[in-house]
Amino acid sequence: MGLACNEVIPRLVAWQDGELSPGEATQVSEHVAGCAGCARAHHRLAITAPLPPPAPPAAVQRRLAAAFDVDAILAAAEAPEPAVPPAPSWASAAWAHLARPSAVPRAAVLVYLALLAAALGWGASNWWALRDTGAVALDPAHPSGAIPASQFRPAAYDPAGDPEDARRADPAP
Amino acid sequence: MPRLRVVSSPASLPEDDEIKAIAKRDRRTAADWIVRKYRDPIFQHAAWILKDWEEAIDVAQDVFIKAMREKRFFDPDFKMKAWLYRVTSNLCFNLVRDRRRRSAILEAAPRSELLPRATSDEPEQTEVVFANEQQKRIMHAIDRLTEAHREILLLRYYSDLSYAEISDTLGIKLGTVMSRLSRARGALVEVLDAQGVEMTMG
Numbered sequence: 001m002g003l004a005c006n007e008v009i010p011r012l013v014a015w016q017d018g019e020l021s022p023g024e025a026t027q028v029s030e031h032v033a034g035c036a037g038c039a040r041a042h043h044r045l046a047i048t049a050p051l052p053p054p055a056p057p058a059a060v061q062r063r064l065a066a067a068f069d070v071d072a073i074l075a076a077a078e079a080p081e082p083a084v085p086p087a088p089s090w091a092s093a094a095w096a097h098l099a100r101p102s103a104v105p106r107a108a109v110l111v112y113l114a115l116l117a118a119a120l121g122w123g124a125s126n127w128w129a130l131r132d133t134g135a136v137a138l139d140p141a142h143p144s145g146a147i148p149a150s151q152f153r154p155a156a157y158d159p160a161g162d163p164e165d166a167r168r169a170d171p172a173p
Numbered sequence: 174m175p176r177l178r179v180v181s182s183p184a185s186l187p188e189d190d191e192i193k194a195i196a197k198r199d200r201r202t203a204a205d206w207i208v209r210k211y212r213d214p215i216f217q218h219a220a221w222i223l224k225d226w227e228e229a230i231d232v233a234q235d236v237f238i239k240a241m242r243e244k245r246f247f248d249p250d251f252k253m254k255a256w257l258y259r260v261t262s263n264l265c266f267n268l269v270r271d272r273r274r275r276s277a278i279l280e281a282a283p284r285s286e287l288l289p290r291a292t293s294d295e296p297e298q299t300e301v302v303f304a305n306e307q308q309k310r311i312m313h314a315i316d317r318l319t320e321a322h323r324e325i326l327l328l329r330y331y332s333d334l335s336y337a338e339i340s341d342t343l344g345i346k347l348g349t350v351m352s353r354l355s356r357a358r359g360a361l362v363e364v365l366d367a368q369g370v371e372m373t374m375g
Contacts, residue, residue, distance in 0.1 A: 013355045017329070019336045047372045048362050050311050050330035056217065060226045064216055067230050068237075070205045077241035 003027050008038050012045055186210045189253050196247035204241055207253070212237070215261050218332050222265035222323075232268070236261050255341035258332065262324055262342070269320075307372060314364040322357035329354060 003011075008031045014020050015028045032038050055061065187195070187206055196203035215236055220229035239260055245251050315326050328334045328342060336350045345353070365372060 010352060010355045013358045014336070014351045017336070017354075019351070044362055045358055048311060048358070048365055050315065050326060050361075051305075051308055052331050052333060053217075053221070053308070053312070055213075056220065056226065061213075063226070064212070064230055064233070067234060068208055068212055070201065070208050073208065073234070073237050074201060074204055074241055076238045081242065 003031050005035060005038055008032065009041055012042050016046060016049065193247045193249060203247060207240065208237055211257050214332060215257055218258060218261050218327065219265050221327050221331050223268060228268065232261065232264050235264060252341045255338060258328065258334065258342045266320055310365065314361055317364050318357065318360050321353065322360055325353050326357050
């Protein structure tokens with residue numbers, strides 16, 4: 001049974017390169033002989049086949065020959081391998097990423113990082129300040145910081161509570 | 174269609190297996206044969222990727238030093254030729270990528286921050302390679318393909334490796350060599366068609 005066009009097309013290059021088995025090569029050549037479309041595709045590929053470039057100029061060949069000395073190569077191979085530079089750390093990788101030309105100017109990234117650091121610092125200092133006043137004291141019984149709803153009592157309804165709370169509470173009507 | 178293979182090595186050069194046998198007694202002589210047999214092809218493969226003779230000479234030297242450093246290089250089942258081409262390809266495409274990255278950074282930086290560029294990054298030598306206009310156009314079209322397509326086309330048509338050798342070099346299956354080459358040649362036809370140049374046989 002012969003090959004269909006969609007089986008022949010992907011084999012044309014290998015056929016031209018002489019890399020098909022004799023059986024397959026026969027099937028392809030029989031198909032191409034009887035199919036105008038595949039014959040055209042074959043011709044298009046054949047006329048665009050790259051050919052090896054000629055040898056480099058004589059001057060280059062002389063430089064190449066002069067640069068190659070088997071004893072020098074063996075000596076270089078015997079020598080300890082050049083120290084491999086350490087793998088880039090994540091920080092230098094990040095810097096390289098920033099340093100590469102991109103749509104985001106590097107200055108903008110630096111400004112953004114500075115603002116982010118400032119905001120975080122401001123938040124942290126506020127938190128510590130509040131914590132020192134006891135306003136956000138963590139309950140040792142609830143280290144996660146989650147305080148059961150039952151412990152939240154509006155000060156106004158807890159006259160027996162902390163005097164501080166009692167003072168802040170609205171005076172009874 | 175009969176396969177035209179370019180005979181690139183004179184008959185006097187020993188087969189890889191003979192070189193491996195020599196290496197058992199005399200590593201230096203074996204190294205000498207390896208250099209004599211593969212120096213030019215490896216240099217040319219590097220030059221076709223890099224488009225720069227001097228850089229290609231440096232890479233070729235590097236490849237042979239790495240080869241002699243490789244403990245298994247003369248082992249009976251070691252694929253010397255595929256190894257040499259693979260290492261060359263990898264070194265060269267890394268250099269091409271570095272070059273592209275460098276020139277992108279140079280392009281992006283304000284001119285005043287830079288010292289004047291002594292030499293252009295653009296290689297000059299490919300123009301002298303082909304006297305044949307059509308093959309020159311084909312070479313330029315290959316340059317515009319993806320790295321994988323460029324690599325496989327150079328290995329097959331410029332370095333004249335067989336599909337089996339390409340399979341060893343790239344570490345891909347024979348069927349993948351066939352399909353990738355078919356797609357690469359298709360892409361090449363498209364680039365040439367887009368340029369609207371009438372190609373002729375020969």
